[in-house]
Amino acid sequence: MTEISRRKLITTGLAAAAGVSGLGVAARFAQKYGLVPPDHGGLYGLGETLTYAAQRLLTRHSMAREFSRSQISERPLANEIAPFNDEYKRLQAGNFADWRLTIDGLVDRPTAFSLDQLKSFPSHNQITEVACEEGWSYIAEWHGLPLHHVLDLVGTQPHARYVVYFSIEPAWWDSMDMADALHPQTFLTYGMNGGELPLGNGGPLRMRVPRHLGYKSVKFITHLTVTDDLKKFGKGLGSASPEGGYAWYAGI
Amino acid sequence: MSTLESAHVPLEASNSAPAVPAPTITQRHSLLVRVTHWITALCFLALLVTGAEIVISHPRFYWGETGNILTTPLFKIPIPSSRSLVPTGYGYVMPDQNGWSRALHFQSAWILVLTGLLYVIYGLITRHFRANLLPAKADRSWPSFSASIKNHLLFRKPAESEAWSYNLPQRLTYLFVIFILSPLVIWTGLAMSPAFASAFPSTVTLLGGRQSARTLHFFISIALLLFLIVHVVMVYLAGFTARMRAMITGRTAASTERI
Numbered sequence: 001m002t003e004i005s006r007r008k009l010i011t012t013g014l015a016a017a018a019g020v021s022g023l024g025v026a027a028r029f030a031q032k033y034g035l036v037p038p039d040h041g042g043l044y045g046l047g048e049t050l051t052y053a054a055q056r057l058l059t060r061h062s063m064a065r066e067f068s069r070s071q072i073s074e075r076p077l078a079n080e081i082a083p084f085n086d087e088y089k090r091l092q093a094g095n096f097a098d099w100r101l102t103i104d105g106l107v108d109r110p111t112a113f114s115l116d117q118l119k120s121f122p123s124h125n126q127i128t129e130v131a132c133e134e135g136w137s138y139i140a141e142w143h144g145l146p147l148h149h150v151l152d153l154v155g156t157q158p159h160a161r162y163v164v165y166f167s168i169e170p171a172w173w174d175s176m177d178m179a180d181a182l183h184p185q186t187f188l189t190y191g192m193n194g195g196e197l198p199l200g201n202g203g204p205l206r207m208r209v210p211r212h213l214g215y216k217s218v219k220f221i222t223h224l225t226v227t228d229d230l231k232k233f234g235k236g237l238g239s240a241s242p243e244g245g246y247a248w249y250a251g252i
Numbered sequence: 253m254s255t256l257e258s259a260h261v262p263l264e265a266s267n268s269a270p271a272v273p274a275p276t277i278t279q280r281h282s283l284l285v286r287v288t289h290w291i292t293a294l295c296f297l298a299l300l301v302t303g304a305e306i307v308i309s310h311p312r313f314y315w316g317e318t319g320n321i322l323t324t325p326l327f328k329i330p331i332p333s334s335r336s337l338v339p340t341g342y343g344y345v346m347p348d349q350n351g352w353s354r355a356l357h358f359q360s361a362w363i364l365v366l367t368g369l370l371y372v373i374y375g376l377i378t379r380h381f382r383a384n385l386l387p388a389k390a391d392r393s394w395p396s397f398s399a400s401i402k403n404h405l406l407f408r409k410p411a412e413s414e415a416w417s418y419n420l421p422q423r424l425t426y427l428f429v430i431f432i433l434s435p436l437v438i439w440t441g442l443a444m445s446p447a448f449a450s451a452f453p454s455t456v457t458l459l460g461g462r463q464s465a466r467t468l469h470f471f472i473s474i475a476l477l478l479f480l481i482v483h484v485v486m487v488y489l490a491g492f493t494a495r496m497r498a499m500i501t502g503r504t505a506a507s508t509e510r511i
Binding site: 043048058075137139 | 358446
């Protein structure tokens with residue numbers, strides 16, 4: 001063995017050892033600071049984890065871009081939705097007077113809010129863009145209340161890590177980490193462009209998560225659960241999206 | 253020729269029998285250049301295929317901040333769509349492939365960006381860019397450039413020296429792809445991420461809005477695709493086997509002929 005190749009062997013060995021232990025440290029760090037998405041397994045887990053970790057570090061407190069009134073789209077596009085189910089139609093017939101948003105899980109006071117109750121809290125507005133993963137987008141003014149407001153009311157417990165939210169449509173649910181749940185622009189919306197929230201756009205109640213693509217803004221919200229473990233829900237991937245092949249983290 | 257490359261040469265040359273060729277001839281591409289080249293090739297192909305898949309879900313392009321089927325597009329690609337909401341004139345809807353396409357697109361982008369960073373850092377440290385890609389001093393003139401272009405357009409047989417070095421248009425093209433097109437395609441791609449845009453809003457506004465970023469991303473990708481096509485055609489014309497051998501084993505055909 002020549003001098004050069006022995007030196008090379010030692011250097012390579014050291015570099016490999018440093019690399020492996022570096023990865024181990026990085027993985028422990030990522031777990032500790034909540035930088036690993038629930039759908040980190042599988043073929044694309046590397047990409048999902050890198051994206052989520054990088055964006056979580058860069059965007060923990062950043063604000064989604066807001067626009068001027070003149071930039072609001074003339075015709076806000078209502079994307080395709082499945083036909084309303086019987087439960088929705090029954091509530092619609094009663095003008096949504098019986099619509100409830102139930103909140104449970106890791107909260108001190110599990111509560112069911114009516115739409116009138118939600119509307120009785122101070123209303124907030126945001127003019128933000130809905131961007132679909134397909135490529136299209138529109139801007140609308142959204143009226144509602146920040147999610148953190150209702151989370152404060154029910155009292156989330158300290159070990160809460162995620163908020164899981166469910167549509168009245170079965171199998172339509174999603175979740176977000178506390179950075180998004182407590183973000184001031186994450187809204188429970190009940191109005192759009194000065195009026196009621198059109199049914200096609202998610203009325204009577206839609207989650208708005210403007211730092212994510214449109215599919216994170218689930219329509220027809222009836223139920224929130226605060227949790228520290230997403231494995232308990234569905235296939236344990238964090239939302240219905242990864243079950244259909246889409247990423248849980250939708251910030252990109 | 254970098255110090256790293258020449259450091260390998262004595263070892264390799266000693267394995268290969270009597271005539272010891274000059275280092276510049278045996279070692280055409282360094283190991284790092286070859287490995288990063290093929291990782292890049294693989295990732296770029298994955299990005300192209302998945303990018304095309306994603307476009308199929310909305311083959312319309314806009315300028316400005318917003319755009320959707322209710323607004324006038326800048327242009328449309330006349331293909332069927334994987335979404336029934338998009339009016340394409342075709343009576344059918346393609347299967348939705350966006351889930352895995354998006355996942356593979358971003359994963360390939362990550363691997364490609366990290367590989368590219370490694371390549372650029374290596375290129376700067378070993379003076380690979382200065383030695384092999386920056387036009388040689390004698391070539392940095394208009395007559396030299398136009399003569400080189402003329403030789404290309406007339407399909408004149410390249411000088412033998414070009415088997416182990418890049419000519420002027422080649423150098424300029426590679427520099428343009430590495431230092432102009434690649435950063436632009438990364439920028440316009442990231443500008444489409446709502447979370448990234450929340451942290452760095454000017455990356456979107458400088459481009460004229462979200463939809464402008466998407467349209468520019470598309471055109472830059474087309475430019476990169478054109479580069480790939482010309483690149484492969486040139487490799488074919490210049491001698492496919494020899495060039496492939498050079499990028500896989502690191503050795504040129506010229507050197508084997510001389511041996």
